[in-house]
Structure formats: C-alpha cells, structure tokens
Amino acid sequence: MIELRHISRFFQVGEQTVHALDDVDLSIDTGEYVAVMGPSGSGKSTLLNILGLLDKPTGGSYVLDGTDTTHLDADAQARVRAEKVGFIFQIFHLVARLTALENVELPMVLAGRSSAERRARARELLTGVGLADRMDHRPDQLSGGQRQRVAIARAMIMKPALLLADEPTGNLDTASGTDVLEVLERLNAEGLTLIVVTHDPQIGARARRRISMRDGKVLEDVRR
Amino acid sequence: MRAADLLAFATQSLLRARMRSSMMLLAMAIGVAAVVMLTALGEGARRYVTSEFSSLGTNLIIVLPGRTETGGINPGVLGGDTPRDLTLADAESLLRIPTVAQAAPLVVGQATVSSGRRERDTLLMGSTRTLFEVRSWGVKQGEMLPAIGWDQTASVCVVGGKIARELFPEGSAVGQWLRVGERRFRVIGIISSEGRSIGFDVQELVLVPVATAQAIYNRTTLFRILAQARSPEDIQRTRTAIIETLKGRHQGVEDVTVITQDALLSTFNSIFTVLTLALGAIATISLLVAGVLVMNVMLVAVSQRTAEIGLMKALGARPRQITSLFLTEAVLLALLGSLIGLAIGELITWVARQVLPFQAVAPTWAVVFGIVVAIICGLVFGILPARRAARLDPVLALAGRL
Numbered sequence: 001m002i003e004l005r006h007i008s009r010f011f012q013v014g015e016q017t018v019h020a021l022d023d024v025d026l027s028i029d030t031g032e033y034v035a036v037m038g039p040s041g042s043g044k045s046t047l048l049n050i051l052g053l054l055d056k057p058t059g060g061s062y063v064l065d066g067t068d069t070t071h072l073d074a075d076a077q078a079r080v081r082a083e084k085v086g087f088i089f090q091i092f093h094l095v096a097r098l099t100a101l102e103n104v105e106l107p108m109v110l111a112g113r114s115s116a117e118r119r120a121r122a123r124e125l126l127t128g129v130g131l132a133d134r135m136d137h138r139p140d141q142l143s144g145g146q147r148q149r150v151a152i153a154r155a156m157i158m159k160p161a162l163l164l165a166d167e168p169t170g171n172l173d174t175a176s177g178t179d180v181l182e183v184l185e186r187l188n189a190e191g192l193t194l195i196v197v198t199h200d201p202q203i204g205a206r207a208r209r210r211i212s213m214r215d216g217k218v219l220e221d222v223r224r
Numbered sequence: 225m226r227a228a229d230l231l232a233f234a235t236q237s238l239l240r241a242r243m244r245s246s247m248m249l250l251a252m253a254i255g256v257a258a259v260v261m262l263t264a265l266g267e268g269a270r271r272y273v274t275s276e277f278s279s280l281g282t283n284l285i286i287v288l289p290g291r292t293e294t295g296g297i298n299p300g301v302l303g304g305d306t307p308r309d310l311t312l313a314d315a316e317s318l319l320r321i322p323t324v325a326q327a328a329p330l331v332v333g334q335a336t337v338s339s340g341r342r343e344r345d346t347l348l349m350g351s352t353r354t355l356f357e358v359r360s361w362g363v364k365q366g367e368m369l370p371a372i373g374w375d376q377t378a379s380v381c382v383v384g385g386k387i388a389r390e391l392f393p394e395g396s397a398v399g400q401w402l403r404v405g406e407r408r409f410r411v412i413g414i415i416s417s418e419g420r421s422i423g424f425d426v427q428e429l430v431l432v433p434v435a436t437a438q439a440i441y442n443r444t445t446l447f448r449i450l451a452q453a454r455s456p457e458d459i460q461r462t463r464t465a466i467i468e469t470l471k472g473r474h475q476g477v478e479d480v481t482v483i484t485q486d487a488l489l490s491t492f493n494s495i496f497t498v499l500t501l502a503l504g505a506i507a508t509i510s511l512l513v514a515g516v517l518v519m520n521v522m523l524v525a526v527s528q529r530t531a532e533i534g535l536m537k538a539l540g541a542r543p544r545q546i547t548s549l550f551l552t553e554a555v556l557l558a559l560l561g562s563l564i565g566l567a568i569g570e571l572i573t574w575v576a577r578q579v580l581p582f583q584a585v586a587p588t589w590a591v592v593f594g595i596v597v598a599i600i601c602g603l604v605f606g607i608l609p610a611r612r613a614a615r616l617d618p619v620l621a622l623a624g625r626l
Contacts, residue, residue: 054538054618075542082540093535093622097240107539109229158540 001161001193002028002051007060009046009216020046021057022216028195030161033188035207036197043216044197045166051195052085052164053077065161082111086155088165088184092147094139094154100126100146101135104153111158118157125153129183145176152183163187165196169203181206225545234552237529244525245557248518252561252602253568255511256594260569262507263590264576266500272582273492277485281359283325283456284485285463287318287449287470291479308479309445312374312434314470318451321465323458328355329374330448331437337430339391339402346387348404348430350437358452361426366398366413369433377436382413386427404430404440459484504590508597514561515601522554522609526616533613534621543614550613554606555599562598566591 009021020043028034036044049055050062053069062069069080094103101122108118126135129149139147148168155163165184169177181203188194196207204210212220238245289310315329331350336343353369356362363382370378381402388397388411397411415426438444453462463482470480526533533546569586576584 049619052538054622075544078537078540078542081538087538089622093531093538095532095535097236106536109233110225110536110539110541110545112225112229114226115229154539 001030001065002026003061003063004050005061005063007047007050007057007062009043009050009055010058019043019216021050024060024216024218026211026218026221028193030193031188031191032193032195032209033185033207034195034209034211035204036195036211036213037199037201037204038213038219039199042213044213046216047213048164048166048195048197051162052087053081082107082158084161086158086160086163088148088151088155088163088168090167090170092139092144092151092171094147094150096139099136099138100131100142100150103139103150104157106154107158121157122153125156126150129153143176144172145179148172148176148180149183152180152187156187160192162193163195165194167198168196169198169200177203225548230548230552231556233549234556237525238553238556241525244521248514248521248557249561249564251514251517252511252558252598253565255507255514255601256562256565256598257569257572258507258510258565259504259590259594259597260566260586261572261576262503263500264569264573264584264586266496266503267587267590268576268580268582268584270493270496270500271585273496274489277489277492281450281452281485283453283459284358285451285453285459285466286483286485286488287451287466288481288483289445289479291481308474308477310449310470310480311444311446312438314473315446315449316374317469317473318449318466321462321469323454323462323465325452325454326354326357327449327451328352328358329434329446330355330450331434331441331443331445332447333437333441335404335430335440337387337391337402337404339400342391344387344390346428346430347424348432348437348440350432350434350440352434355431355450358450362416363413364416365396366411368413369431370412372433375435376433377439378433379407379409379436380412380433381409382415382431383411384415384425384427384429386425387430388414402430404432407440459486500587500590504593507594511594511597511601514598515605518554518557518602519605519608522550522606523612525553526550526609526613529613530616530621531624533616534618537616537618538622546614546616547607547610550610551603551606554610555602558598558602559595562595565598566595569594 004024004026007021007024008019011018011020024047036047038044046055050057057070064080065084069077072080095106098106101119104122104126105118108121123135126132129152131146131149134142134146139150142150163184168180168184172180184194184196185206196203198204208224210220210222211218287310289308312329315327318324318327328351333348334345335348336345351369352374353371356368364385366382369382370380372378383397391397391402392400397414400411401408402411409432415429415431451462451466453459463484466482467478467480471478536546573584573586
C-alpha cells in the first residue's frame with residue numbers, strides 16, 4: 001500500500017542543512033500496525049507528515065495505493081488527504097467553537113456531503129467510540145481521553161485506508177491512553193492500516209511492526 | 225463545500241470572535257451611514273432649491289440689464305463700457321411680442337416703513353398689477369396694485385402678511401396709512417401668497433406702483449423685467465424674441481441677459497448633483513478606511529487561527545476552500561455592516577427631515593453604491609488575509625510554529 005523509495009527531506013536552518021529524512025526506503029502493506037519510534041529529532045514526525053502528504057519530500061518517490069503522489073498538485077494532494085488519510089494529533093486539534101458532533105462532521109462538510117448523510121455517520125462513529133452521550137459537548141467540556149476519541153471519530157468519517165497517529169497518547173494519562181490505543185487497535189483489526197509515531201517503548205511494544213529511526217535513517221525494522 | 229455550510233461556518237467563527245466582529249461591523253456601518261447621510265443632505269438641498277425655483281412662477285423669463293451669462297463674466301465690465309439700463313419702455317415693448325402672455329417691470333430697494341411709532345426695515349418693490357399674474361400671487365384681503373399706466377404714480381401699496389401684522393397689530397391693515405420715508409401710502413391689499421421666493425420673503429414685502437418706486441429711489445431704470453411665455457413650448461422662442469426686441473431698441477447692441485426658469489433650474493440641478501456626488505465620494509473614503517480595518521482584523525484572525533487552518537488542510541481542505549472561508553467571513557461582515565449602516569443612516573435622515581426645512585432623502589443610487597462599495601471593500605481587503613491563510617504550511621501550522 002505504501003512504497004517509499006529513496007525519500008529524503010532537507011531543511012535549511014540558517015547556514016546548516018538538516019537531514020530530517022535521509023534516503024529512506026520503506027514498504028507498508030494494507031492492514032499493518034506499525035510503530036515508528038525514535039528520539040525527538042530522529043525524523044519520525046517528518047516521515048508521518050510525508051506519508052500524510054502534509055509535507056513534500058526533497059527527493060525520492062512515494063507511491064500510495066498505486067498512485068505516485070510526489071507530482072500531484074495542491075488540489076489533488078488535498079483530495080488524497082480527504083479520501084485516504086486520517087490524522088490523529090498529540091494535542092487533538094479539535095475546533096473549540098464546534099461541538100463534538102460538528103467536529104466529527106468537519107471533513108464531510110469540507111467534502112460537500114449532505115448534512116443528513118454526515119450527521120448520521122458522525123453519530124454512528126461517536127457511538128462507536130463510546131461518546132453517544134457527549135455529542136453536543138464542546139471540546140472544553142470533554143476530558144483528554146474523550147477529546148482524542150472525538151478526534152479518532154473525525155479521522156474515520158471519510159473511511160480512510162490509512163490512519164496516521166502522531167503521539168496519540170502524549171497528552172493523556174495512562175488509563176485514557178490505553179483506552180485510545182484500544183480504539184485504534186480495534187480499527188486496525190477491522191482492516192485499517194495504522195501507523196503510530198511514539199517515543200514510548202511500551203506503546204511501541206504493542207505494534208506488530210516496529211521501525212526505529214535515528215538521524216533521519218531507519219535504524220531497525222522489526223516484525224513480531 | 226456547500227454554500228450553506230460555508231455560510232454557517234463563517235457565521236459561527238464570526239460569532240465566536242464577538243469583539244472583533246462587532247468592531248468591523250461598526251466601521252463598515254459608519255462608512256455606509258456616512259454615504260447615506262451625506263448624499264441625503266446633498267439630494268435634499270437639490271430638491272429644496274428645485275422646488276424654490278418652481279415656485280417663482282410658470283413659464284417665467286427673467287430679463288437682466290447687462291450682457292452676462294450664468295457663470296460667465298460681464299464683458300461690459302471687462303471692456304469698461306457700462307451696459308445700457310432697462311427702462312419702463314423696454315418692459316412695455318415686450319408686451320407686443322405675441323408669445324409673451326404678460327410682463328412686469330421690477331424695481332427693488334430697501335426702505336424703512338413705519339406706522340405711528342412702529343417702524344421696520346423691509347424690502348420695497350415697485351411693479352405693476354401684472355406681477356401678480358406672472359408670479360401667481362393673489363391678495364387675501366383688499367385688492368392688487370391698481371390698473372394704472374405703468375408710468376403713473378399712486379400713493380398706494382400692497383403689503384405682505386407679516387408687515388401687515390407687525391405695523392397694524394390692532395386691526396385690518398387695509399385702508400390704513402403707512403409711511404415710507406417722507407411719503408405716505410394707503411394700504412389697499414395684503415398679499416396672500418404663502419410662497420417664499422429666492423432671496424426674500426413675500427410676507428415681508430411692501431409693493432408699490434413701479435413709477436412710484438422709481439420716484440422714491442430717484443431713478444428711471446429697472447432692476448429686472450419678468451415675462452411670462454404663453455406655454456412651455458414658447459419659452460425658447462419668446463426668449464429669442466425678447467433679445468431681438470431689446471436689441472432693436474438698444475441700437476443693435478445685445479446688452480441684456482435673458483434667463484429662463486428651466487435653464488436656471490437645470491444649472492442648479494447640475495450644481496447640486498455634483499455636490500451630492502462629491503459628498504458621496506468623501507463618505508466613500510470612510511468606507512475605504514473601514515476596508516483597511518477589515519483587512520487588519522482578518523490578518524489577526526488568520527494568525528490566531530493558524531492551528532485551525534492547518535487542521536483544515538490535514539482534513540483535506542483545498543487552498544481555494546480556505547480562501548473562500550475567510551473571504552466569506554469578510555464579505556459577510558461587510559454586508560451585515562452595510563445593512564446596519566443603512567438603517568442608521570436612514571434613521572438619522574428621518575430625524576433630519578423632522579428638523580430641516582428640506583426633504584433629506586438618500587438617492588437610491590447612493591444607497592446601492594454604498595452597499596456595493598462596502599461588499600467590494602470586504603472582498604478586496606479580505607483577499608490578502610485569505611490568501612495568506614491558504615498558503616500556510618500545514619506542518620508548521622499544526623505544530624504551532626507559525
């Protein structure tokens with residue numbers, strides 16, 4: 001499903017060129033559960049951003065679902081993001097003025113779907129993550145774990161094939177962190193490709209495949 | 225994204241930032257209200273002057289001594305030769321023109337009139353019985369000036385209502401005597417016309433036979449001759465005929481100015497239209513200032529909402545969608561602000577109508593113009609912030625590093 005060939009990403013910081021990703025080759029199959037591990041600055045977040053088409057590689061090719069995404073224009077990339085990729089962020093990134101239900105609906109609003117269709121789907125998803133009684137709450141009326149579950153429902157509303165989670169439990173206590181991971185793993189069990197970026201070895205240990213990164217290179221790629 | 229969703233989304237984010245939104249609404253509203261009020265003032269003044277001119281009389285033609293054009297310079301003044309004065313005979317000669325229905329000579333001066341110990345300064349006018357016809361005046365009591373030869377004097381006068389009340393508060397003025405300088409006049413009538421005339425109030429007028437007025441001021445000349453054409457179609461022809469007649473009497477020199485009422489009207493009309501346009505243009509500046517404010521505030525909004533913009537991009541929003549989200553907010557503000565401004569402007573002009581002597585009404589074009597300019601302002605000044613939002617790097621925006 002994912003084919004990275006010689007992917008590199010350089011940043012210019014002052015005089016210095018930082019190699020966030022340095023000639024990375026990587027293949028990920030549909031339905032895999034991958035943990036990307038490494039210290040901060042190892043390039044794991046850059047990798048995730050490139051996988052999600054939020055960032056463009058300086059060199060190399062990225063084939064997602066059979067399409068080479070490297071040469072797509074901004075609109076086409078936006079469409080791929082909308083249809084194929086779901087994002088989970090460490091700080092949730094819910095829109096504060098919208099209710100849980102409206103937050104979940106947002107991707108479908110942007111895609112121009114009818115309000116009846118998106119409302120039904122959002123309700124179904126929120127019920128699925130155990131927030132049936134919190135749909136009309138705003139983010140500031142929800143706990144961290146609840147917010148992240150709203151974010152997961154939002155990521156899933158367009159039925160993506162790929163779910164990218166950047167430190168999804170980084171802002172949560174252990175109990176709600178485990179809750180969130182269980183929700184993600186259940187989705188993975190239903191066939192969703194799940195890639196989690198984390199620096200927590202305990203979380204990494206749950207994944208079936210573990211990729212360790214350092215200085216922009218893949219150090220280790222272990223399957224369980 | 226559907227239009228209804230776009231609108232709902234923009235409305236929600238405007239409601240969320242109440243302070244910011246209301247400041248922009250206020251700025252836009254003031255701009256549009258200024259356009260409405262100032263153009264209403266100009267338009268009101270135009271209507272006022274137009275109606276004043278219409279009240280001069282119908283099919284009126286005014287003859288002035290000296291060759292002047294409206295807005296031009298008297299060449300006689302430049303050349304140093306004095307224009308020939310108008311005389312009573314000149315006025316009488318106009319009556320022989322077939323299309324002239326009526327003509328009235330006019331002598332005008334200041335005078336102190338008194339009755340007993342009551343005394344006041346007023347406008348003294350010398351004319352003939354025909355003046356009443358030309359100006360559509362009447363008498364509410366007594367009679368008009370006597371039908372005597374234009375060169376005959378008579379110690380009688382017709383006065384305005386206010387003069388009558390002030391000099392003879394005890395009873396009817398008709399039949400009483402009043403004094404102008406050393407002369408005594410018997411009041412034979414009171415002018416009924418309520419109308420005001422340009423430059424003077426009919427109510428404060430003392431009218432005597434034209435030859436009498438010439439005797440008082442010791443002159444043989446006329447201030448004006450008023451003539452009335454038989455019909456509106458005859459006005460231009462009559463004007464030409466008058467010029468020809470007087471030219472013939474003045475040794476072939478065209479030394480009079482003949483103004484027709486409609487020419488006067490259209491001159492004043494265009495002056496006031498330009499004035500209204502100028503006022504509108506001045507008010508538009510405040511709209512532009514409001515537009516700059518909108519741009520500023522939208523820029524602040526964009527930098528406050530970088531994380532949200534980054535999120536939208538991650539969720540699959542195309543750059544153009546981000547642009548239209550912010551543009552919709554700006555235009556919505558402009559539209560709402562201009563409607564509020566319209567309401568405020570109309571309210572204030574309504575109040576002005578109760579206070580001012582003329583009908584201040586904003587012309588429709590100005591209202592439409594104000595709203596359209598406000599919306600264009602919202603669009604133009606909204607584009608820069610919206611573009612900036614659309615160009616944000618989603619990675620940096622989501623990481624909060626912008």
